[in-house]
Amino acid sequence: MTTVSAAGEGSGLRTVLRHAAHAVAIGMSLFHIHAGIFGEAPALAYRPIHLALAFAVLLLTAASMRAPETGAKRWIGLAWDTAMLIAVLASTLFLVFDQTRISERMEYMTRLLTAERVLGALLLLVVLDVVRRSIGWPMVVITLVFLVYTQVGDSLPYPFWHRGYSIDRVIEQMYLTVDGIWTVPLAVTASYIFLFVLFGSLLVASGAGEFFTDLARALTGRIVGGPAKTAVVSSAFFSMLSGSSTANVVTTGSFTIPAMKRGGFSGSFAGGVEAVASTGGQIMPPIMGAAAFIMMETLGVPYGDIMIAAILPAIFYFATVFVMVDLEARRLNLRPAEDEEMPKVWPVLRSRGYLLVPVIFMVWALVSGYTPARAGVWAIGMLAAMIVIFDRRKGVRGLARIFADALINAPKLIAPITAACAVGGIIVGVVSMTGLGYRMATIIIETSHGILPLALALTMVVAVIMGMGMPTSAVYVVLAVILAPAFVDFGVVPIAVHMFIFYYAVISNITPPLAVASFAAAAVGNADPWRTSMHAVRLGLPVFAIPYVFIYHPEFLAQGTIGEIAYVCLLMAIAIFAISVASIGWLKVPLSRATRAAALLFALLLLPSEHVGLIYQIAILAGSFALFWLCYTLDLRRKAGAATAGTASPHGRDPAS
Template sequence: MTAPAQEADTKIRQAIDRENPSTVVAFEGMAGKAVFAIAVAFSIFQIWTAAFNPLSSIVVRSVHVGFLLLMTYALFGFRQRGERRSVPWYDWLLGLTGFGIGLYHYVFETDLILRSGDPSTTDLIVGAIEVALVFEAARRIMGIVLPIICGIFIPYALFGRHLPFGLAHRGYDIDQVIDTLFLSTEGIYGTPTFVSATFIFLFILFGAFLERAGMIKLFNDVSLGMVGHAKGGPAKVAVISSGFMGTINGSGVANVLTTGQFTIPLMMRFGYRPAFAGAVEATASMGGQLMPPVMGAAAFIMAETIGVPYSEVAIAAAIPAILYFGSAFWMVHLEAGKRNLVGLPKDQCPSVSRALVEGWYLLLPLAALVYLLFSGFTPLFAGVMGIAATVALILGTRVAGGIGPTALRVVFWIALGLAAAGLWRLGLRTEHVAFAIVGLLILPCLIFKGGRETLALLVQSLADGAKNAVGVGVACALVGVLIGMLTLTGLASSFAGTIVELSGGNLLLALVLTMLACIVLGTGLPTTANYIITAAIAAPALLQMGVPLIVSHMFVFYFGIMADLTPPVALAALAASSICRANHLDIGLIATRIAMAGYVVPFMAVYDPALVLQTSDPLAVAYVVTKAFVAIGLWGAATIGFFWTPLNWPERIFATVGAFLFVLALPLTDEIAFAMAAAFVLWQRYRLRGMRGAQSAA
């Protein structure tokens, strides 16, 4: 491999590892067994604390960060060069030190409460070590950008009294800074870490169980059966299967690496050029962070930050998610029409009904999760029950399969249901009943054929979930430093005032500035960190300008996701390039074009909050959704250069202007846009008839 190719491959690998750390490990011998055991213990600790709530919140956060540090220093070396096959002694020392400090709040919880606000010398030393370990852990996973962005706020807090240009503040001593970062719930153990230690981890683990159980195959088979035979079928399969995956996995990069292994080669086999195939998968996979019920990690942090139930965030994201995937589907349909790309033969597509009959039990935990989330239950309870239901169904299906006759299987399921009802009537909490049923199923699994393999699969899922949670968790801990310093110094309100001042009170300009900030930050940060920073700095400015709270946060959340598609970094494109072997910049540019309509949806939501269901008027919702779909139709035609016939540049400009007018909430703009859309469709119809007439004459 040449030096440039090797450098590019290393860059791809590091970007993938940033959001999917489980890919970096190739340990052998005792190191592999130790890391596996730590990951399983991490998952068991999180399930135990979520189900039984035995520890205080600050202790759970502290131990959570301790596990994150231990796993990070085991998984990632000081310099990341390919796969790791062993763990040096000094990394074990650093990791165990981080884990030991994670127990500090547990061991000295009462003493820390008694001397709250007056830390001892030991507290300060331990806190300083913890902060340094978190910064180094983040650097190993995500590179130097995020640690630098967060790190500059510590000297700002210490030496703020000496700064010019209106940035000065009273200044804080080192003990006050460490007290905020380590001993309070405003720094490392702030809201992002709280959400990581509860909701985020459980939902990542939930997705890991379903993926190991075969959910990816089910989604791919259903998608192939639905649209595999249509025009451009393979690309449409990529969009739909990635949308399905988004319901259980909120990581765009992870979606690329799972569904993309199947869809990208399929697209290339049926005529899509490699860069376009990678771009379709990258675009569709990034939308997974928008797709309820399991959205990206930032969505859980958003709910906690703005103080609303997670279900409200999921409901607000529903229509934008549909528009996003509808836009991607429309783009690949137009590309297929432009290049005359056909689908798979009908007889090569699997049966949707057969796939659902074989994998029906995998859909039940997802259905239960949706019901619980939208029935007023907390995400913590929904996540615990989702995991318990998934494990119980996997074990129960294996045991039932070993019983034999269908009648006995039915009796088994009835008996299991009666046992659960009996335990519940005895006064056990619902989640405890679920785990009791899991315990009852483990013993017969050890007896029946294939049961041990099923148990091994579940244990592997525990390890996968913990490994996949490392990147998000460390980012949450580090960004807590930034949030803590912003809170301590009051800088967040100053930033908001600056944005308002720069925009001159013009909302559109403020939105554009915020969008650019999200995309620029996204070139070096994962989505979660990007959202937390922009939500602290930019979202308050939009709120000051009259944008509703949830809409302003959805705006920065949405563009934090779009940043992962935008070159030069484009993490999703980097992941796709590892499969299709095309240049990641080419993939990123095409993905940006495919997702172009997606850049419009957040602006439309700001000008008409009915798009995120911030109204009780169904007619207003129907109108804005119709408007959005028409705008996406025009954007798609202008971007691809095809509708029913190829478009020349004047036609593409005309379509772009019509789509842009839909965004503006000014008098007559909608009416003019609808008229332009109708004229565009009629013109295309006229041209299509002309082309068909010319072909008939020939």
């Protein structure tokens, strides 16, 4: 009887908490729509409200999941959740209601009130706790190291020495100014990112995920390697809805991975394809994740410029995976599907094509120079109108459910991003306070001995390591503040450096040992996580070369004339194809190790370089290509000889496969 009563009590409490979380989420969505239409409140009011609402949704959701538990663990957990909720509301509402006095105080001159000191410390605690829940302990430890650094820097040797700062000084900068928690990352999240997340949530709720999947199947389902190519194309489409690689994997992978397995690919290879393709969603315009918006504010350029710069790398990224899949399918001699139920392009577009109109409009608005907030609000309004017009058959209840799902899901998605940006603001505040950013430039230059490729390699390693299990936005914020300034002394174009860091922070999602996207794909496909990660790395091998081209030839980021851009793209296309051939080991016939090595050498020499004269470069390329062709010719003769001797496989397959 007692057990039943406790279970009923837990279920009732869970329902109450879940409804409370939904109510706060809907309120948060409406708050941001209002701000997007009529303008934002002052920074130290608007940003704290955003953080309070996002954290409240996360904490209430966590409490609702804890409610069915029994025993002391349940009540201790609920008490802690309640304490964190009260702390975040008290610390943020204090800033909102005391806005006038705080705005008139002299920063770093006026003594802190006891309330400011206590509430500031509590907010730091809440931020760390929410980061622990949503991101994990590594980010908490990194943040604590930076906070401790403010207290012990006067005891450290150069280049880490600083004069030391009191706890009051740290709390003031983090809590009462826009140079700490409320700095650029959180500002971008509150002003822009939420509206794009809401737009994506509304698209998903309206059935856009199914529409894009059907469109991808219609475009690629009837060609060689169709199921895997469907995964690539559908992930590229779905990236317009989500900037999260894991979300892309779970959403599109639930359909594409089983289809690839039925088509003849192994489960681990299918998971690798989906992981690589879904990871590319963070670099595919128009919605590129939080880091792209933070980059916009950091560089002080319109978001349209970021989109334009990202277009060619994104196209080459997905084209690379597409080519790799095609080569693997041909190596396995997989035949095109002949499924009569495969959708066709025109019927798919005729039934749900209207969902593309708001996306196209949003891209136009961003490229035309409208602010992301304005473009986001207009796109949301246009999409809502089209849902009402074209989905009338769903009735009032069906339409209400679509809008309610979007209004509820967007805050749940933005809460972890808000936590990452808040903790990123803390790190940015420490770096600016102590001057560490300027000294890190010196450290990088001295460590690399002034050699740019070595400095780039060090940055790549740091970005990949930090990105293992951490959000891309958090990695980008930290490295953009600490490492990016160093490359100014090398004469590198700023947007190229930031795209370099951003790109490798994204790629870390498929890099072992903690490849988040690969592990998610392995779980969906019931495959071995490690083998899936290895396949993802092999498929993504050509992609690892792309960011280096940003540095030496920013034309690849649309920073040049049409002729210059076309020349770099031509070289990149040939190089990526050569790397793909070397990685898969097949080009009409199985390739020997010597041929694959020659192809890789040719590709690396083909990558644009400004350190070799044109005549020498042509001579080197001609020699490397001749070596590849010689090895390839030997492979062709070996295959022909094996066929003549009757040792070739009946369908032209590689016997080793």
